[in-house]
Amino acid sequence: MFHVKRAAELDAADELAKQRALFSLPEGxxxxxxxxxxxxxxxxxxxxxxxxxxxxxxxxxxxxxxSGWWTAPERIGDRIAPLVGAAAGQIVVGDSTSVNVxxxxxxxxxxxxxxxxxxxxxxxTFPTDGYIAExxxxxTGRTLRPVCPEEVLGALGPRTAAVLxxxxxxxxxxxxDLPSLTAAIHAAGALAVxxxxxxxxxxxxxxxxxxxxxxxxxxxxxxxxxxxxxxxLYVAARHQERFDSPLPGWTGHANPFGxxxxxxxxxxAVRGRVGTPDILSMxxxxxxxxxxxxxxxxxxxxxxxxxxxxxxxCVQAYVPEGRLELVTPLAHAERGSxxxxxxxxxxxxxxxLIARGVVGDFRHPDVLRFGxxxxxxxxxxxxxxxxxxxxxx
Amino acid sequence: MFHVKRAAELDAADELAKQRALFSLPEGxxxxxxxxxxxxxxxxxxxxxxxxxxxxxxxxxxxxxxSGWWTAPERIGDRIAPLVGAAAGQIVVGDSTSVNVxxxxxxxxxxxxxxxxxxxxxxxTFPTDGYIAExxxxxTGRTLRPVCPEEVLGALGPRTAAVLxxxxxxxxxxxxDLPSLTAAIHAAGALAVxxxxxxxxxxxxxxxxxxxxxxxxxxxxxxxxxxxxxxxLYVAARHQERFDSPLPGWTGHANPFGxxxxxxxxxxAVRGRVGTPDILSMxxxxxxxxxxxxxxxxxxxxxxxxxxxxxxxCVQAYVPEGRLELVTPLAHAERGSxxxxxxxxxxxxxxxLIARGVVGDFRHPDVLRFGxxxxxxxxxxxxxxxxxxxxxx
Numbered sequence: 160m161f162h163v164k165r166a167a168e169l170d171a172a173d174e175l176a177k178q179r180a181l182f183s184l185p186e187g188x189x190x191x192x193x194x195x196x197x198x199x200x201x202x203x204x205x206x207x208x209x210x211x212x213x214x215x216x217x218x219x220x221x222x223x224x225x226s227g228w229w230t231a232p233e234r235i236g237d238r239i240a241p242l243v244g245a246a247a248g249q250i251v252v253g254d255s256t257s258v259n260v261x262x263x264x265x266x267x268x269x270x271x272x273x274x275x276x277x278x279x280x281x282x283x284t285f286p287t288d289g290y291i292a293e294x295x296x297x298x299t300g301r302t303l304r305p306v307c308p309e310e311v312l313g314a315l316g317p318r319t320a321a322v323l324x325x326x327x328x329x330x331x332x333x334x335x336d337l338p339s340l341t342a343a344i345h346a347a348g349a350l351a352v353x354x355x356x357x358x359x360x361x362x363x364x365x366x367x368x369x370x371x372x373x374x375x376x377x378x379x380x381x382x383x384x385x386x387x388x389x390x391x392l393y394v395a396a397r398h399q400e401r402f403d404s405p406l407p408g409w410t411g412h413a414n415p416f417g418x419x420x421x422x423x424x425x426x427x428a429v430r431g432r433v434g435t436p437d438i439l440s441m442x443x444x445x446x447x448x449x450x451x452x453x454x455x456x457x458x459x460x461x462x463x464x465x466x467x468x469x470x471x472x473c474v475q476a477y478v479p480e481g482r483l484e485l486v487t488p489l490a491h492a493e494r495g496s497x498x499x500x501x502x503x504x505x506x507x508x509x510x511x512l513i514a515r516g517v518v519g520d521f522r523h524p525d526v527l528r529f530g531x532x533x534x535x536x537x538x539x540x541x542x543x544x545x546x547x548x549x550x551x552x
Numbered sequence: 553m554f555h556v557k558r559a560a561e562l563d564a565a566d567e568l569a570k571q572r573a574l575f576s577l578p579e580g581x582x583x584x585x586x587x588x589x590x591x592x593x594x595x596x597x598x599x600x601x602x603x604x605x606x607x608x609x610x611x612x613x614x615x616x617x618x619s620g621w622w623t624a625p626e627r628i629g630d631r632i633a634p635l636v637g638a639a640a641g642q643i644v645v646g647d648s649t650s651v652n653v654x655x656x657x658x659x660x661x662x663x664x665x666x667x668x669x670x671x672x673x674x675x676x677t678f679p680t681d682g683y684i685a686e687x688x689x690x691x692t693g694r695t696l697r698p699v700c701p702e703e704v705l706g707a708l709g710p711r712t713a714a715v716l717x718x719x720x721x722x723x724x725x726x727x728x729d730l731p732s733l734t735a736a737i738h739a740a741g742a743l744a745v746x747x748x749x750x751x752x753x754x755x756x757x758x759x760x761x762x763x764x765x766x767x768x769x770x771x772x773x774x775x776x777x778x779x780x781x782x783x784x785l786y787v788a789a790r791h792q793e794r795f796d797s798p799l800p801g802w803t804g805h806a807n808p809f810g811x812x813x814x815x816x817x818x819x820x821a822v823r824g825r826v827g828t829p830d831i832l833s834m835x836x837x838x839x840x841x842x843x844x845x846x847x848x849x850x851x852x853x854x855x856x857x858x859x860x861x862x863x864x865x866c867v868q869a870y871v872p873e874g875r876l877e878l879v880t881p882l883a884h885a886e887r888g889s890x891x892x893x894x895x896x897x898x899x900x901x902x903x904x905l906i907a908r909g910v911v912g913d914f915r916h917p918d919v920l921r922f923g924x925x926x927x928x929x930x931x932x933x934x935x936x937x938x939x940x941x942x943x944x945x
Contacts, residue, residue, distance in 0.1 A: 215779055
């Protein structure tokens with residue numbers, strides 16, 4: 160009973176607890192999979208009705224101007240910017256994360272000195288980054304070298320053009336040291352490209368502060384943009400003038416309606432745009448970002464650590480020793496906003512958890528993954544999740 | 553008055569007239585811009601509510617399986633297939649047209665014989681195709697050669713790897729001869745890549761019948777998928793096994809949830825997938841395709857030609873000779889589903905038309921463009937558009 164009481168105390172003192180009312184979540188569900196698909200912000204369905212019914216159905220083509228459709232990619236980019244520590248004008252929304260990895264990595268290779276023929280990629284990355292990095296290297300005549308994040312320092316050298324790393328490992332939940340890795344990459348004369356899929360919206364990133372060169376991220380995890388919502392691309396202001404996109408679509412043109420046969424790239428973040436923006440998804444994302452109004456990322460991080468700490472505490476109290484192996488690092492400096500636990504029968508265990516209203520996810524072959532989203536997960540949820548996990552085990 | 557009476561007769565005899573009730577269009581508006589943004593199918597807002605509120609909000613992550621989200625790209629591709637004359641299993645939906653042009657053209661270059669170092673592109677194309685083709689050529693070490701469609705035959709040769717052409721010219725509305733151009737490209741040993749943005753949903757394409765190699769198209773014009781809705785990629789079945797995408801994202805992997813570091817491409821159209829599908833836009837598109845149930849593309853084409861013929865007839869009757877120059881070819885075999893008219897003050901004329909409830913669009917510097925979408929434009933609309941045009945002029 161100690162942990163139930165403690166959860167109630169923590170919830171009562173939680174300054175972010177009021178944000179949960181902004182989300183629509185099924186009654187009684189403990190949703191610890193927001194690191195895969197964020198929950199639905201309540202305002203989104205109404206906004207979608209307005210976009211489809213009025214902006215599309217009534218205003219039709221006029222909405223490209225009058226409803227601000229045309230400028231949505233950079234406008235929404237500026238809404239995401241403060242969440243990842245970027246000044247305005249450096250982020251543009253659109254395309255999938257994979258497509259943005261391609262833009263960012265080819266862009267980084269082209270920004271690097273010509274003689275540098277090697278690209279390092281996080282070997283533990285979410286696979287798509289590695290697949291796309293392989294294509295980016297192949298199409299620019301570079302060699303791709305997969306290395307574990309802890310091997311990056313030793314692998315950097317005069318041949319390194321660019322390094323693609325994940326801020327938080329999607330499987331283990333390990334948080335990598337973005338400031339020091341970026342500094343080391345720069346010291347070696349290379350460019351740092353960061354994938355923020357599992358960190359943006361859960362912890363401070365500090366893109367500008369730490370001098371990151373390029374970055375990408377999805378918006379459907381901690382940013383709650385909806386299933387497969389558009390991803391984003393960050394190109395640091397100092398690189399924008401030389402950023403040479405491998406996907407120079409017409410909406411990234413300096414004068415897109417001039418319809419000229421020569422490509423003249425736009426200034427600023429807009430250069431990262433490709434085709435016609437996908438308005439329904441994009442404006443749903445814009446609406447979903449309202450839940451961040453007045454929220455400080457530092458307080459999100461504080462709650463996130465408190466949630467994962469408390470989960471580990473409850474698991475330790477409830478689950479017999481030796482039944483689970485902790486995959487996520489204990490040190491706060493190395494922990495994202497998820498807890499990964501290993502057990503042989505993880506697939507079956509997750510099915511049983513879901514059947515009892517505790518939703519996490521299973522990562523092949525033996526990992527239970529629980530994501531803690533500070534805007535709508537409370538300490539009571541955490542206690543219940545650990546209790547149900549113990550029951551299932 | 554003759555043309556008013558004639559319009560009423562044509563509308564009364566129009567077997568597609570009943571489809572208009574499936575669309576939500578503002579009262580009294582003559583919408584001739586469906587070749588830029590198709591009108592809203594009535595069913596879409598309700599479907600979006602269900603996708604956002606129930607599938608996302610209640611089922612959450614389970615919807616990837618239970619609501620069929622994961623297979624949406626290939627399922628919706630199979631819905632588009634009959635509209636462009638393709639058997640099932642060759643079309644996948646996702647990404648923008650620009651991104652798909654990149655996949656298709658790089659794919660075609662890689663399918664062509666190694667020694668072929670030249671890529672031909674329609675010099676009159678919608679600009680993004682040319683910009684992306686330039687990048688595709690650059691990144692594969694080929695030379696891009698822009699040629700007018702009528703110059704293609706003379707430009708083909710042993711150096712030609714691939715040719716990217718538009719089925720219908722976005723500006724003039726000219727329909728190019730896909731069967732004979734494709735045959736000529738094949739006779740030269742090259743691959744034909746067609747952009748169907750301005751033909752799919754307006755006229756028969758016959759991708760399989762004419763042996764097209766790869767094709768792309770958008771879904772927000774004659775297919776009414778919504779602003780910036782996902783585009784599609786066609787890879788002919790005979791090429792799929794060797795199709796080597798420059799954007800090998802995880803969702804095109806043979807075993808995407810295996811999360812293996814090596815890329816093993818899926819069989820079939822699925823290989824053309826890249827990142828996580830954008831579900832809100834994709835399922836809105838799927839819903840919008842219901843308006844095609846029971847509709848035969850041949851009857852759409854017959855009505856489209858009748859609409860453009862009647863528009864030209866009314867314009868000739870109402871507008872003083874010499875005031876407008878016809879840009880679109882008169883021959884049916886060379887006409888898409890739009891009429892482009894040139895006049896010096898086209899920008900001002902279009903503004904005045906729109907102010908009077910007749911919506912077409914203006915293409916820099918001097919073109920009035922009117923799109924005729926057979927599913928929701930009637931002959932009465934056409935007569936009124938011509939009459940208002942004459943008044944404005």
